[in-house]
Amino acid sequence: xxxxxxxxxxxxxxxxxxxATYPVDGISTDMSFLEMLDVLNEELxxxxxxxxHFDHDCREGICGMCSLYINGNPHGPLQTTTCQLHMRxxxxxxxxxxxxxxxxxxxxxxxxxxxxxxxxxxxxxxxYVSVNTGGVPDANEIPIPKTIxxxxxxxxxxxxxxxxVAACKNASAMLFTSAKISQLALLPxxxxxxxxxxxxxxAQMDSEGFGACTNTGACAxxxxxxxSLTNIARMNREYFSxxxxxxxx
Amino acid sequence: MILDSKIxxxxxxxxxxxxxxxxxxxxxxxxxxYDVIVVGTGLAGASAAASLAxxxxxxxxxxxxxxPRRAHSIAAQGGINAAKNYQNDGDSIxxxxxxxxxxxxxxxxxxxxxxxxxxxxxxxxQCVAQxxxxxxxxxxxxxxxSFGGAQVSRTFYARGQTGQQLLLGAYSALSRQVANGKVKLxxxxxxxxxxxxxxxxxxxxxxxxxxxxxxxxAAHAVLLCTGGYxxxxxxxxxxxxxxxTAAWRAHKKGALFANPCFTQIHPTCIPVSGDHQSKLTxxxxxxxxxxxxxxxxxxxxxxxLRKKQIKPADIKExxxxxxxxxxxxxxxxxxxxDVASRNAKYVCDEGRGVNETGEAVFLDFRDAxxxxxxxxxxxxxxxxxxxxxxxxxxxxxxxPMMIYPAVHYTMGGLWVDxxxxxxxxxxYALGEANFSDHGANRLGASALMQGLADGYFVVPxxxxxxxxxxxxxxxxxxxxxxxxxxxKVKGGINQLLNIKGSKTVDHFHKRLGKIMWNECxxxxxxxxxxxxxxxxxxxxxxxxxDVKVLGENEELNQSLEKANRxxxxxxxxxxxxxxxxxxxxxxxxxxxxxxxxxxxxxLRDDENYAYVAAWKFMGEDQxxxxxxxxxxxxxxxxxxxxxx
Ligand SMILES: Cc1cc2nc3c(=O)[nH]c(=O)nc-3n(C[C@H](O)[C@H](O)[C@H](O)COP(=O)(O)OP(=O)(O)OC[C@H]3O[C@@H](n4cnc5c(N)ncnc54)[C@H](O)[C@@H]3O)c2cc1C
Ligand code: SF4
Ligand code: FES
Numbered sequence: 070x071x072x073x074x075x076x077x078x079x080x081x082x083x084x085x086x087x088x089a090t091y092p093v094d095g096i097s098t099d100m101s102f103l104e105m106l107d108v109l110n111e112e113l114x115x116x117x118x119x120x121x122h123f124d125h126d127c128r129e130g131i132c133g134m135c136s137l138y139i140n141g142n143p144h145g146p147l148q149t150t151t152c153q154l155h156m157r158x159x160x161x162x163x164x165x166x167x168x169x170x171x172x173x174x175x176x177x178x179x180x181x182x183x184x185x186x187x188x189x190x191x192x193x194x195x196x197y198v199s200v201n202t203g204g205v206p207d208a209n210e211i212p213i214p215k216t217i218x219x220x221x222x223x224x225x226x227x228x229x230x231x232x233x234v235a236a237c238k239n240a241s242a243m244l245f246t247s248a249k250i251s252q253l254a255l256l257p258x259x260x261x262x263x264x265x266x267x268x269x270x271x272a273q274m275d276s277e278g279f280g281a282c283t284n285t286g287a288c289a290x291x292x293x294x295x296x297s298l299t300n301i302a303r304m305n306r307e308y309f310s311x312x313x314x315x316x317x318x
Numbered sequence: 319m320i321l322d323s324k325i326x327x328x329x330x331x332x333x334x335x336x337x338x339x340x341x342x343x344x345x346x347x348x349x350x351x352y353d354v355i356v357v358g359t360g361l362a363g364a365s366a367a368a369s370l371a372x373x374x375x376x377x378x379x380x381x382x383x384x385x386p387r388r389a390h391s392i393a394a395q396g397g398i399n400a401a402k403n404y405q406n407d408g409d410s411i412x413x414x415x416x417x418x419x420x421x422x423x424x425x426x427x428x429x430x431x432x433x434x435x436x437x438x439x440x441x442x443x444q445c446v447a448q449x450x451x452x453x454x455x456x457x458x459x460x461x462x463x464s465f466g467g468a469q470v471s472r473t474f475y476a477r478g479q480t481g482q483q484l485l486l487g488a489y490s491a492l493s494r495q496v497a498n499g500k501v502k503l504x505x506x507x508x509x510x511x512x513x514x515x516x517x518x519x520x521x522x523x524x525x526x527x528x529x530x531x532x533x534x535x536a537a538h539a540v541l542l543c544t545g546g547y548x549x550x551x552x553x554x555x556x557x558x559x560x561x562x563t564a565a566w567r568a569h570k571k572g573a574l575f576a577n578p579c580f581t582q583i584h585p586t587c588i589p590v591s592g593d594h595q596s597k598l599t600x601x602x603x604x605x606x607x608x609x610x611x612x613x614x615x616x617x618x619x620x621x622x623l624r625k626k627q628i629k630p631a632d633i634k635e636x637x638x639x640x641x642x643x644x645x646x647x648x649x650x651x652x653x654x655x656d657v658a659s660r661n662a663k664y665v666c667d668e669g670r671g672v673n674e675t676g677e678a679v680f681l682d683f684r685d686a687x688x689x690x691x692x693x694x695x696x697x698x699x700x701x702x703x704x705x706x707x708x709x710x711x712x713x714x715x716x717x718p719m720m721i722y723p724a725v726h727y728t729m730g731g732l733w734v735d736x737x738x739x740x741x742x743x744x745x746y747a748l749g750e751a752n753f754s755d756h757g758a759n760r761l762g763a764s765a766l767m768q769g770l771a772d773g774y775f776v777v778p779x780x781x782x783x784x785x786x787x788x789x790x791x792x793x794x795x796x797x798x799x800x801x802x803x804x805x806k807v808k809g810g811i812n813q814l815l816n817i818k819g820s821k822t823v824d825h826f827h828k829r830l831g832k833i834m835w836n837e838c839x840x841x842x843x844x845x846x847x848x849x850x851x852x853x854x855x856x857x858x859x860x861x862x863x864d865v866k867v868l869g870e871n872e873e874l875n876q877s878l879e880k881a882n883r884x885x886x887x888x889x890x891x892x893x894x895x896x897x898x899x900x901x902x903x904x905x906x907x908x909x910x911x912x913x914x915x916x917x918x919x920x921l922r923d924d925e926n927y928a929y930v931a932a933w934k935f936m937g938e939d940q941x942x943x944x945x946x947x948x949x950x951x952x953x954x955x956x957x958x959x960x961x962x
Contacts, residue, residue, distance in 0.1 A: 081873065099591045099711070107596055107824070114822045114877065119869055122876055124384065126557040128597050130705075131482055132388040153708055178528055179874040186505070189385050193497040197490035198449045202369040202774045203440070205447035209404060212458025222451035222476060225483060229387055258449045 070096040073164040079177050098157040122180040128152040133228030138168040143232035143291045150293045172240035174278045185231050187277040194273035195266040196249040198258050211257050224252040226294045233288035239280030244288040246274045247304035248296050254307050264311035321947045324735040325429040330953050334433045338779050342786035349374030351790035353537040357509045357564050359386030362749025363543030365773025368491035371500035380504045387489045390545050390557040394481025395602045397473035398766040400438040405462050409470040411435045422757020423906035424956050430754050437775040438767050448487040452476050466762025467652040473763045478701050509564040510807040512571045513799050519745035520793045523803045530871040532807050534800045536793035539744045546728035546750035550887045552831025554725035555600040561883040562890050565732050565751050573740040574932035576733035576753035579898035582907050583840050584726035585658035589678040598724040603762050606651045608686035612640045613679050617669040630718050649961040656759050656907045659723035663840045673720050682718035729756045733932040737780035748772035758906025811871050814881045819864030823880045826861045834891050843911045847899045854892045903927045924956050
């Protein structure tokens, strides 16, 4: 395959940045999207031009490190991560536009690399059960209905990639935040702190500069892990019951 | 040099309890006076950092990814072992201990492995308390499965994403301590060197991957939880960034490197499809519970298949060779990883491989689908089948999967004593970065167990004993050792940037990988290893005179990051070869063709090689010195592993 790549280049956080166009040739349909960029980078390096910087690590769709806004979609045309996207999803001669995630809370570091530390800070605000190592009950002491455990698992599969934020016109982080709040609210171990958790995590989310949710569902439509919108509804319930309940007044 | 493994005296079952009692304690009020550096935030690092912070120590945690949650542990699929015996099927601490020692082909320490089996039960309790959503039965209790050929069901799992869920649990505990102000996080920061003061580990030198700033951090102890070195082979199932740099630089400062040649090659990976390939994808081992492994009986049929003149379905039952079932009637397709991998290599070497490259065997679900229905198979392995289809473009419900072995895990690593301390006082190694528990072959679902055992339940006790004997005075960063280490790191970076050669870093990495895979992979010979050693020496020279690293230090520079790592991989590769050459026996993942039983199985030499081979760095371009730690077996009898 022969392709034309229009890629966002930006030297560092303070650089203005802009698009550059690169032709690539000899791309096999079996390559992953990132392997296609590897080919480009090898060529650029050989020519003495700075390779395109992008984030990636596992290349198995689980670490959440890869990003890329491809032809107007986070992680490209399929509902998967960029590292799991293969070139057979594109056609010969196509022009592909590649940009970084665009969100105020995810500033560009260089080229296609952004800073997603805001997500870590949301978790630090309360995305945990407050237990220390040791001194916990036997794992089978509290039975959990399988359906509940499965639902908690589904929410827990969020990989923290940020595609939901990139997909949202308001750059809202509701889907990400609600996934963690849901997981812990569903499980008996997480119920103890559910009120303060919802309040603190939402407050942190707001302070990071993520936008409001207007229920368009763009986030869930692009989420590579299929995190469901019902998590947002559950988070709103958690938050509401937290602010009205007596022990918080 | 004599290595003291500090294994406590007394009966096996009592060693750990007694040892904990005999260890010195740091007074609670004094804990806040001690600083601990934890490099790595995978299962081992995140669990250690969180637990130490909970105890009151001041922790600094480092990782090269943008978030601690992305450590390579996140990718583990299958599960985690624990001797809970919830299934009432005869499991026990002793059985897990015994299976691990035997599975490791009798090249690990009894005392460490027994402790691992003991604390395994606490790990599951801890994870459940954190909200890890393990798989459950309809009655609400935890589900288990049998894994990797174990004869009991002791593996806990969270669908095909166990590593993810365990790591997110440890990450949440870590995040809580960040919020408490007890852990300071340093993401996108790479450790470049270890700093030693008066023979003790007292700090590290790091490079900020965004700004390039080379900085120092001082502490009373340093924990390396930096994972395995499988990427020395270029292609492996490890994450792209997994590297040996932290461990290697510590090695060059005096920490011994143990059993470097013990690598695990996993039998069920998606085969290489071309030169562009950047990494290999593991298909969970659980697939071997229902898939049957086969190749055509004859080379002629295989050739037709490779030329796409026939399809797998055209090959009649009589013309198929289910080679694992044929050779190992009692274990069949479930033989341990090393045995399954080696046999796949044999049939492909004979010319019976089934894909275009000739390096693949079938994993066929036809019979399982006929027996249990497609829906049942989908319920069991749906996500894996989807992943396979996404990567290869083929539908495994209709046509057999193709698999081939790939490098997956490294049993070797920094030498540690019973306390997980290296031979450098104050320097610890945890998780895959150490060599401690898996001998010459690791059992499935035991790496996650070990990482969390080390971090949650071992190091929090053993580090106290060391710190209690260390004055709580702040470590002085103005000590000349810090400035010296910084100069050395900066010098190395400048050297790489100034070569301005003609070949990319990946070019060298790929060549290194080919040498290692061909001569130090699934089967090794003295002759091949000697050639490989020459080839690596030449490659090293070429690298340092012709590598092309663009850009500068003072920016995000991914080529420079890779160059630093590949430079270390080249040196490690040479040591792996020395180690493989030295070990004139076959054991576990280390298979020397000269040493095999008449049936072609690994032939150990317990008389001469029942030892840990720990290597000491003697200076640039010098041969390393071998230090032996003899292994003593008091509780298990050494036997020939047989899965017939
Ligand atoms: C695909 C796959 C599936 C697996 N499945 C299973 C399974 O089902 N069951 C099982 O038991 N095991 C499994 N394993 C093995 C297991 O996942 C690993 O052995 C284990 O997770 C390693 O954990 P760790 O904490 O030691 O290191 P890692 O998780 O590799 O973490 C290393 C950490 O060190 C940091 N680091 C490294 N170098 C530096 C440096 N120089 N400076 C700063 N930071 C650095 C990294 O950023 C990272 O945070 C699997 C492995 C793979 C590849
Ligand atoms: S909710 Fe989905 S899109 Fe958002 S961070 Fe999690 S996995 Fe990514
Ligand atoms: S690189 Fe890990 S999810 Fe894409």
